[in-house]
Structures are given as C-alpha cells and as structure tokens.
Amino acid sequence: LRRIEDAEVDGKRVLVRVDFNVPMREGQVTDDTRLKAALPTIAWLRSHGAKVILAAHFGRPKGAREPDMSLRPVLAPLSELLATKVLFAEDCVGESAERAAKALQTGDVLLLENTRFHAGEEANDPEFAARLAGLADLYVNDAFSAAHRAHASTEGVAHHLPAYAGKAMEREIDHLTAALEAPTRPLLAVVGGAKVSTKLDLLKNLVSKVDRLFVGGAMANTFLAAKGHDVGASLHEADLLTTAREILDIAGQSDCDILLPVDGVVTKEFKAHAERRVAQVDDIKPDEMMLDCGPDTVDRLADAIAAARTLVWNGPLGAFETPPFDTATVEAANFAAGRARNHNLVAVAGGGDTVAALNHAGVAEDFTFVSTAGGAFLEWLEGKTLPGVAVLKED
Numbered sequence: 001l002r003r004i005e006d007a008e009v010d011g012k013r014v015l016v017r018v019d020f021n022v023p024m025r026e027g028q029v030t031d032d033t034r035l036k037a038a039l040p041t042i043a044w045l046r047s048h049g050a051k052v053i054l055a056a057h058f059g060r061p062k063g064a065r066e067p068d069m070s071l072r073p074v075l076a077p078l079s080e081l082l083a084t085k086v087l088f089a090e091d092c093v094g095e096s097a098e099r100a101a102k103a104l105q106t107g108d109v110l111l112l113e114n115t116r117f118h119a120g121e122e123a124n125d126p127e128f129a130a131r132l133a134g135l136a137d138l139y140v141n142d143a144f145s146a147a148h149r150a151h152a153s154t155e156g157v158a159h160h161l162p163a164y165a166g167k168a169m170e171r172e173i174d175h176l177t178a179a180l181e182a183p184t185r186p187l188l189a190v191v192g193g194a195k196v197s198t199k200l201d202l203l204k205n206l207v208s209k210v211d212r213l214f215v216g217g218a219m220a221n222t223f224l225a226a227k228g229h230d231v232g233a234s235l236h237e238a239d240l241l242t243t244a245r246e247i248l249d250i251a252g253q254s255d256c257d258i259l260l261p262v263d264g265v266v267t268k269e270f271k272a273h274a275e276r277r278v279a280q281v282d283d284i285k286p287d288e289m290m291l292d293c294g295p296d297t298v299d300r301l302a303d304a305i306a307a308a309r310t311l312v313w314n315g316p317l318g319a320f321e322t323p324p325f326d327t328a329t330v331e332a333a334n335f336a337a338g339r340a341r342n343h344n345l346v347a348v349a350g351g352g353d354t355v356a357a358l359n360h361a362g363v364a365e366d367f368t369f370v371s372t373a374g375g376a377f378l379e380w381l382e383g384k385t386l387p388g389v390a391v392l393k394e395d
C-alpha cells in the first residue's frame with residue numbers, strides 16, 4: 001500500500017477523495033463523524049505545504065445536478081472543524097474547478113461539488129477521470145467507505161496520478177487486516193441484522209475464518225427455523241432455510257462454532273414497550289415474534305466475548321430502535337467495551353446500523369476501532385477486493 005507519508009507534497013496540488021456522504025436533514029449535517037475522519041489527512045497535507053482539493057460524492061443523483069444533493073452544506077461545519085475557510089467550486093471538473101484549483105495557495109483547502117453530478121463518475125469514464133486528475137499533481141484516497149465502488153474519483157483517477165492512501169484509509173485497512181486477516185485468536189464474529197439474504201457472502205466468508213460466530217437479530221430466526229425450531233410470527237426468510245443449513249455445514253467443516261439464540265424476547269405487536277415475555281426458542285407461540293435476544297443468550301454471548309481475544313461486530317442483535325428491544329445489543333456492546341477497555345480485547349465494529357447501535361449504547365469510543373464504512377465494511381467481511389484499495393497497491 002502506498003501511504004501518504006511516502007509522498008512528496010510540498011507545493012503540490014493534492015486531490016483527496018474523502019467520504020462526505022454524511023447524514024443531512026434540511027441542509028444541515030446531522031452527524032460529522034465522516035468530516036472528522038478526514039481531518040488528519042487534510043492537516044498533514046497542509047502542514048507539509050500542499051494545496052488541498054477535496055472530492056466527494058453525496059447521495060445518488062444518477063449523473064444529474066440535483067440541488068438538494070449539493071455538498072455546499074458541508075462547507076460551514078468543515079471550515080469550523082479545520083479552523084480555516086474552505087473554498088468551494090460549483091463543479092468538480094471544468095472551468096470553475098480549474099480556476100479554483102489554479103488559484104490555490106499553500107495550505108488552502110478547496111471542496112469540489114458532488115462528483116456524482118456527472119455520469120462519468122459512476123461509469124468510471126477514463127475521460128472524466130482524466131479531467132479530475134488534471135486538477136492536481138497527486139491523488140490521495142482517504143475514503144475507505146467508498147472504496148467498494150470502482151468509480152472515477154475512487155479508482156479511475158488513480159491511473160492518471162501518483163496515488164496514495166490517506167490516514168483514515170490507512171487506519172481502516174490496518175485495523176481490519178489485524179482483525180480478520182492476522183487476528184490474535186480466538187476470533188469471535190458477532191453478526192446481526194434483519195436478513196440473511198443481505199449477508200450470505202459475508203456469513204460464508206466469516207465461517208471459514210473465525211473460530212466462533214454468534215448470529216443475532218432477525219437473521220438468527222432463519223437459522224433457528226433451519227434447525228427445526230418453530231419461530232412463530234418472527235421475521236424470517238422461509239426460502240433461505242436450505243442456504244442457512246449450507247452455512248451451518250460449512251461452519252462444521254471449518255471448525256467454526258456457531259452460536260444461536262437460546263431464548264428471546266417475544267411479543268405480539270411490533271411497537272415500543274409492547275407487552276412481552278422471555279421465551280426459550282422452542283417455546284415461541286404461533287402469534288409471537290422474537291424481537292430481541294433473551295437474557296440466557298446474552299449471558300452465553302458474554303462468555304464467548306470473554307473467551308475471545310479479537311471481536312468483529314456487524315449488526316444489531318434485536319430491534320434496537322424500538323425500546324426495550326435494544327436491551328441485548330446494549331448489554332452485549334457494554335460487555336465488549338469493558339473487555340476492550342480492561343482486558344485487551346481487540347474489538348472492531350462497522351457497517352451501517354452497527355455504528356448507530358454502538359453510539360446508542362454509548363460505547364463506540366471504547367471499541368478498539370469503529371469503521372466509518374457501511375457497504376465497504378460488509379464487502380471487506382465478504383472477503384472481496386475493494387477496487388479503491390486495490391488500485392493503491394498497484395505498481
């Protein structure tokens with residue numbers, strides 16, 4: 001991997017791909033985690049005499065200029081975080097971008113408008129990539145969370161400029177490699193979420209790599225049904241029972257111990273604070289649905305976490321947005337955080353809802369590493385090569 005420290009950036013224009021695809025409501029950034037993640041690279045470049053040009057996508061405008069998908073709302077919070085006025089170009093290529101890039105002084109930071117306003121971005125059109133590259137002397141990719149996309153600004157542009165990994169990218173790769181490719185064992189994976197269907201490749205890859213896999217969330221219901229339990233009205237994928245059995249078989253062949261819930265919190269209606277009871281998994285009534293793991297399951301999971309040296313966590317263990325069905329997720333996250341704090345557990349988490357769940361539990365800070373990535377984290381767990389990372393390794 002070519003790292004930013006290897007680059008000679010003094011006096012150079014550096015095009016930095018960041019991921020500013022941040023949560024936004026009514027033109028206001030509501031979570032600045034991804035802005036903060038980009039700060040170390042920007043600060044390093046400025047202190048080494050570079051002129052910084054930031055490129056990013058926002059939303060999925062499908063190649064058209066959508067005013068409500070402008071990156072402009074990012075300017076104010078980013079300027080505040082950097083304690084400098086960030087400049088803005090109304091387009092990411094063409095005259096406005098070229099003019100703004102040329103006028104940059106050492107230490108200046110310029111943000112380009114949404115790269116996805118051009119169809120060439122997602123098409124990874126070489127001509128569009130060359131136009132982007134034409135703005136700068138060097139390219140740095142700091143957007144691990146967009147590295148699963150082979151787009152012009154994440155992949156194509158690296159064929160036109162000397163290309164390096166930024167600090168956030170480097171941190172993601174180093175931590176995820178340490179957790180999955182060269183872990184201190186035993187290695188435990190905790191996977192939750194609603195559907196097996198969205199995580200098939202991930203589960204197949206994980207069972208061949210980890211020592212233990214705990215499955216929670218509604219996707220556990222599909223596994224329980226595959227093992228012959230009657231899950232009542234619980235959300236499950238009846239068409240995936242054979243697939244779930246196949247995954248259990250692969251686990252058996254690779255010596256991966258699979259842990260499934262032994263009890264759950266069941267209810268007849270899916271709403272906050274609904275009337276509920278704890279049921280063993282072989283005692284779920286036809287009109288009951290399981291919305292969270294039960295206390296015995298949480299105890300077993302805690303034992304598994306205590307026995308592990310490395311933990312990789314993706315997905316909530318229950319309907320964590322609907323209290324009190326967040327209980328298992330919060331308790332297990334707290335337990336893992338304690339082990340990370342006091343017992344050297346390497347605890348790594350990532351992927352969409354996971355970060356929200358850990359923040360909800362108030363323990364994200366205690367984890368060894370929380371990835372900023374959603375889809376890219378999942379593809380990494382699937383064992384896929386991420387195009388935006390691969391291109392930084394090419395000679």
Ligand code: 3PG
Pocket residue numbers: 019021059060145146149373374375376
């Ligand atoms: C993300 O938010 O996961 C990344 O920014 C990628 O966004 P995308 O799924 O629209 O490509």
